[in-house]
Amino acid sequence: MNEVxxxxxxxxxxxxxxxxxxxxxxxxxxxxxxxxxxCAAQAERFADLCREVAVAHxxxxxxxxxxxxxxxxxxxxxxxYRVNMRDDHPHVAVDDGVEIPVPSLGEVWAVGAVxxxxxxxxxxxxxxADRRLFPDCWDxxxxxxxxxxxxxxxxxxxxxxxxxxxxxxxxxxxxxxTWTGDDGKGIRHxxxxxxxxxxxxxxxxxxxxxxxxxxxxxxxxxxxxxxxxAPGEHLIHDLIAKALHDRPAAA
Numbered sequence: 001m002n003e004v005x006x007x008x009x010x011x012x013x014x015x016x017x018x019x020x021x022x023x024x025x026x027x028x029x030x031x032x033x034x035x036x037x038x039c040a041a042q043a044e045r046f047a048d049l050c051r052e053v054a055v056a057h058x059x060x061x062x063x064x065x066x067x068x069x070x071x072x073x074x075x076x077x078x079x080x081y082r083v084n085m086r087d088d089h090p091h092v093a094v095d096d097g098v099e100i101p102v103p104s105l106g107e108v109w110a111v112g113a114v115x116x117x118x119x120x121x122x123x124x125x126x127x128x129a130d131r132r133l134f135p136d137c138w139d140x141x142x143x144x145x146x147x148x149x150x151x152x153x154x155x156x157x158x159x160x161x162x163x164x165x166x167x168x169x170x171x172x173x174x175x176x177x178t179w180t181g182d183d184g185k186g187i188r189h190x191x192x193x194x195x196x197x198x199x200x201x202x203x204x205x206x207x208x209x210x211x212x213x214x215x216x217x218x219x220x221x222x223x224x225x226x227x228x229x230a231p232g233e234h235l236i237h238d239l240i241a242k243a244l245h246d247r248p249a250a251a
Contacts, residue, residue: 164205
């Protein structure tokens, strides 16, 4: 790669984010001298590279804020979702058509995992009474996406940390919601998935400093998931109800 090409690559790397936010690369006027022709050719190449970056990495539309029970999928632009991230996690199978959201810069995301056992019951754990968010409430496995992680990274990590199980397969995207906690950290965006795990489902390794109990919930147990929740705060109840109702066939 010569010095001119190196400069073009560096320029594209520095300005890629500006392209997505509306900065346009304009073609230069027709050149009249040899040096001007050379500069014009390089400028045109730079403009083409900018447009290629804009197509490959479009700027996503903002997600509408709402309550933690807002289940509608937000309106987004192309590139906001990735499908079947097998290259990132070769040991985790992702079923065809499962979409993995890609957070925008500055957004705070969380992930959740609904695990079903052989009897078709869903796992939930009770948050400790001293937790700041949703104390003494039933919850699914999950947590916040950490800096440098994508959502599949976070999902695998949270499953391992909270249960000792290993994420094997992502079966379905159950829903995306936005909510605001009472801890002053603003809006969260949450993606919840139906997953399959590897491990002893009868003996989860809970984080006992954060959770006080666990259980397996069938259709008749769903009302318990609303215990200690604020009126209308039914996200966990609705997610597990959906997973039980739309349970995919074993494969």
